[in-house]
Amino acid sequence: MSSTALPAAVPMQAERDDALLRATRRRRVMSKIVAHGALILGVLIVAFPIWMTLVGSTHDAATIGRGDVPLLPGSHAIENYATAWNEGGGKSRTTPAALMLWNSLLMALLIAVGKITISILSAYAVVFFRFPLRMAAFWAIFITLMLPVEVRIIPTFQVIVDLSLGNTWAGLIIPLIASATATLLFRQFFLTIPDEFVEAAKIDGAGPLRFLKDVVLPLSLTNIAAMFVILFIYGWNQYLWPLLIINDRSMETIVVGLSKMIGSGDSQNEWNTIMATAVLALLPPVLVVALMQRWFVRGLTETEK
Amino acid sequence: MATLSLRDVRKSFAATQVLHGIELEVADGELVVIVGASGCGKSTLLRIVAGLETATSGQVVINNRDVTELEPADRDIAMVFQNYALYPHMSVFGNMAYGLKIRGMDKAEIERRVKAAAEILGIGPLLERKPKQLSGGQRQRVAMGRAIVREPALFLFDEPLSNLDAKLRVQMRAEIRRLQRRLGVTSLFVTHDQVEAMTLGDRLVVMNAGRAAQVAPPMEIFERPADTYVAGFIGSPAMNFIPAVLEDGGASAKLEDGSSIRFADGPRPGPAGRRLTLGLRPEHVEPTNGDGSIPLTVELIEPLGSETVVHGRAAGGMPIVTRLQGAFSGQSLSVHLSPKHLHVFDAETGRRLDS
CATH class of the missing domain: 3.40.50.300 (P-loop containing nucleotide triphosphate hydrolases)
Known part of the structure; x- marks a missing residue:
């Protein structure tokens, strides 16, 4: 009896297993579709404006001027980019993008390097030295975090103009170099350096600057790389301060220059050139992130402590 | 150098x-x-x-x-x-x-x-x-x-x-x-x-x-x-400390249970009744069945291989640790405090008292 019942039970069991398996597969596929759907939607939202800019930079001025918004690239890419690069955009043929890119690059590099230098030195002083009013100095730096650049921009402007530094690189860069954020981050990192390193260095006879150069800086390399990326982009995107302090169009940065290309409405904007300039303005930060990211991921995986 | x-x-x-x-x-x-x-x-x-x-x-x-x-x-x-x-x-x-x-x-x-x-x-x-x-x-x-x-x-x-x-x-x-x-x-x-x-x-x-x-x-x-x-810091297990008082003449000490222990290396200074702490290392607490032995209730046995550390408690509740050769098992143990190896300290200052 039982021998006849058993063979019947086995296929039933198999069938049930099969159904379970299919349901599991279906669920997996569904969850993949949902996940990918959400991701694709996100990417579309973020990437669409950039796509529009890219496409816009490849049509002639008339196409965009008519109000058509093409979704596919046109055939005027090379001439648009050449115009932007060599002559600038807008009716008045403003500063060429090549010069503005150079100006922006110089400003962003000097700001990033300056900020890193100053904040490493001040964090080093606050962490490794005992001097009167040490914590007062630290808090004084710290509370400037709460003041955005815009709040102190009028007095800063006054100071810089009084020093006759308007329209100079020094006037453009020096006020942007102090950095509470970077000081704070380096301080936090320096605090994780064991006291024994300091003591071993003292016994080895390394003075403070030697210790900074031989031990602290090599250990901070990955942090410096990360800060460089952040600060370079911060510098690159500066708008209000360069707009105020620089009138000389040959010193114009690309972010400011880009906004100046867009006219007030009396005349036709050359959107194709403007968008080509915008794409050019995007490239250096993207490049810095792409190159440095690889570098600091390597640094993070090879953590030294 | x-x-x-x-x-x-x-x-x-x-x-x-x-x-x-x-x-x-x-x-x-x-x-x-x-x-x-x-x-x-x-x-x-x-x-x-x-x-x-x-x-x-x-x-x-x-x-x-x-x-x-x-x-x-x-x-x-x-x-x-x-x-x-x-x-x-x-x-x-x-x-x-x-x-x-x-x-x-x-x-x-x-x-x-x-x-x-x-x-x-x-x-x-x-x-x-x-x-x-x-x-x-x-x-x-x-x-x-x-x-x-x-x-x-x-x-x-x-x-x-x-x-x-x-x-x-x-x-x-x-x-x-x-x-x-x-x-x-x-x-x-x-x-x-x-x-x-x-x-x-x-x-x-x-x-x-x-x-x-x-x-x-x-x-x-x-x-x-x-x-x-x-005395307590150096040596493992730590030395046993036993409160006692100096007896007349300084040649012996009286323990809390009333028994008396004679110093092997001569009398200690001080008046009778001076409060002492006697120290004895666990290896010098010897198992015995003879007269004047102290009965211990065994609380913990730690076998170390070649020897065994036994944590016991005397009648008055005083803990005594002893170190025995070989293995040990059992609930109770009688021990003898070897006077030869006794360390005598002043109970107030903790300083060693020599004869």
Whole structure:
């Protein structure tokens, strides 16, 4: 009896297993579709404006001027980019993008390097030295975090103009170099350096600057790389301060220059050139992130402590 | 080679005094171990010798030169740290050479010294590696190598073995001892481990609450502890302490249970009724069935292989630990307190009372 019942039970069991398996597969596929759907939607939202800019930079001025918004690239890419690069955009043929890119690059590099230098030195002083009013100095730096650049921009402007530094690189860069954020981050990192390193260095006879150069800086390399990326982009995107302090169009940065290309409405904007300039303005930060990211991921995986 | 003298070294952190006048003379080539529980001031003392802390008062004299005011680098010392403090971004060679490089020694000489030290320590093949690629024992050797290449007047060791596992610790302990003998460098070694202290030191400084409770060779400390703290700290399991009072004439003591124990090595000074603490090491609490034995209730048995530690309690509730040869099992045990090995301390001051 039982021998006849058993063979019947086995296929039933198999069938049930099969159904379970299919349901599991279906669920997996569904969850993949949902996940990918959400991701694709996100990417579309973020990437669409950039796509529009890219496409816009490849049509002639008339196409965009008519109000058509093409979704596919046109055939005027090379001439648009050449115009932007060599002559600038807008009716008045403003500063060429090549010069503005150079100006922006110089400003962003000097700001990033300056900020890193100053904040490493001040964090080093606050962490490794005992001097009167040490914590007062630290808090004084710290509370400037709460003041955005815009709040102190009028007095800063006054100071810089009084020093006759308007329209100079020094006037453009020096006020942007102090950095509470970077000081704070380096301080936090320096605090994780064991006291024994300091003591071993003292016994080895390394003075403070030697210790900074031989031990602290090599250990901070990955942090410096990360800060460089952040600060370079911060510098690159500066708008209000360069707009105020620089009138000389040959010193114009690309972010400011880009906004100046867009006219007030009396005349036709050359959107194709403007968008080509915008794409050019995007490239250096993207490049810095792409190159440095690889570098600091390597640094993070090879953590030294 | 060098000598070290500490003269009335005191240290306070704000209102808290952590060192109460330490006096110490270390002879040329001697290895002195500073041992004590956490917070007794032993590390602070070492750091004062190194120059990493400044003494509130007192003098540190290395090789007849007062170095109290000097920077660590100018004291002609080398230090091995508890966590080795190897610079993680430098190779083993770089770590060992760093101090010499700063002193402006020429490259060939640095190379010669590092190679020689690496040879002694058996880390020759590791010179190009980074510290993170080394095992604990290898890092320990590099840390010592960094000290050796300096050819200093004085070695300072700050609990250098406490980050190693038990087996490696025993091995490195012997190695440090051999190396120190071979190089003949005067050394100061801080540890909280009494076994390390006993096996390594030519002399021990047992510290208690910022004072040197006793400075003596290891066996003298073991056999004639200066006070109850030293007696209880050195030796494992710890010494038994039994309250008693001095009997008339000072030749014997009366225990709490009324029984009397006669001092084997002569009478102690003081009036009858003077309160005493008798100390007896567990190995000198002998099992017996004879007269005057103390019956114990066994509370805990710790077999150690060749011997067994038995924790018992006497009738009055007084705990007594004994160490027996071989295995032991059972609920009760009768013991005899061997008068020959009795240590007598004053109950008030804790100081040793000699006949």
